[in-house]
Amino acid sequence: MQWRVVVPIKHGAPAKTRLRPATREQAHHAELVRAIQLDTLGAVLALRTHPLLGGLFVVSGQASGQMTGQLSGQVPGQLSVHPAMALPAMALPAEIEVLPDAGGGLNPALAAAAAELARRFPGDGVVAMVGDLPALRAADLLAVLHQAPAAGRGFVRDADGSGTTLLTAGPGTPLAPLFGPGSAQRHLDSGARELDAAASLRCDVDSAADLHRCLQLGVGMLTSQLVAHLV
Numbered sequence: 485m486q487w488r489v490v491v492p493i494k495h496g497a498p499a500k501t502r503l504r505p506a507t508r509e510q511a512h513h514a515e516l517v518r519a520i521q522l523d524t525l526g527a528v529l530a531l532r533t534h535p536l537l538g539g540l541f542v543v544s545g546q547a548s549g550q551m552t553g554q555l556s557g558q559v560p561g562q563l564s565v566h567p568a569m570a571l572p573a574m575a576l577p578a579e580i581e582v583l584p585d586a587g588g589g590l591n592p593a594l595a596a597a598a599a600e601l602a603r604r605f606p607g608d609g610v611v612a613m614v615g616d617l618p619a620l621r622a623a624d625l626l627a628v629l630h631q632a633p634a635a636g637r638g639f640v641r642d643a644d645g646s647g648t649t650l651l652t653a654g655p656g657t658p659l660a661p662l663f664g665p666g667s668a669q670r671h672l673d674s675g676a677r678e679l680d681a682a683a684s685l686r687c688d689v690d691s692a693a694d695l696h697r698c699l700q701l702g703v704g705m706l707t708s709q710l711v712a713h714l715v
Contacts, residue, residue: 486538488601489611493544520618523704530622591661598659609654616689618703624682637676641668643686
């Protein structure tokens with residue numbers, strides 16, 4: 485059995501609104517969000533040749549050709565940005581397939597994507613993972629894939645303890661995602677098994693404080709080059 489990993493990616497003004505105080509201008513905010521997303525995807529792609537990983541899929545309302553951008557110079561007073569650093573196009577490599585956003589919000593979009601993958605790959609499990617894990621280490625994700633139940637569902641609790649960063653569903657089991665505030669308890673109450681996970685897989689970024697916490701763990705190359713310091 486393999487695992488098909490699905491990551492939702494949101495773009496533009498609605499993305500990570502609670503993180504905006506970390507940057508002074510909207511353009512810089514978008515660059516930071518994009519760097520975090522790319523580092524998250526990069527950590528998963530580091531497992532591309534591992535037999536447990538059957539593929540990486542992105543759920544997005546935008547075509548991959550639109551996922552581009554360039555980091556600018558300095559963000560006065562709040563973020564120090566690596567000068568003239570170019571973000572790679574999120575023209576996703578061939579290893580990543582973009583699935584359309586079915587609409588209706590995060591959980592319906594993930595449920596639809598998981599159902600499509602279950603139809604195409606009936607013998608494989610599905611992993612829904614948030615796209616804001618800049619400190620994610622491939623080895624920590626692999627450890628969770630090894631312990632995820634082949635029958636039923638499993639989840640990883642976020643660093644705050646109330647949210648969810650990852651949800652698994654074995655072959656033949658609906659994903660039934662319940663992401664959002666208080667999702668950890670809802671996933672537990674729905675019968676999902678809580679999985680042990682290292683800090684890098686629990687450190688999602690919704691606010692500047694979350695970003696500080698992830699920086700202490702060590703983040704991916706794009707996020708670390710973008711963020712020299714926060715004040």
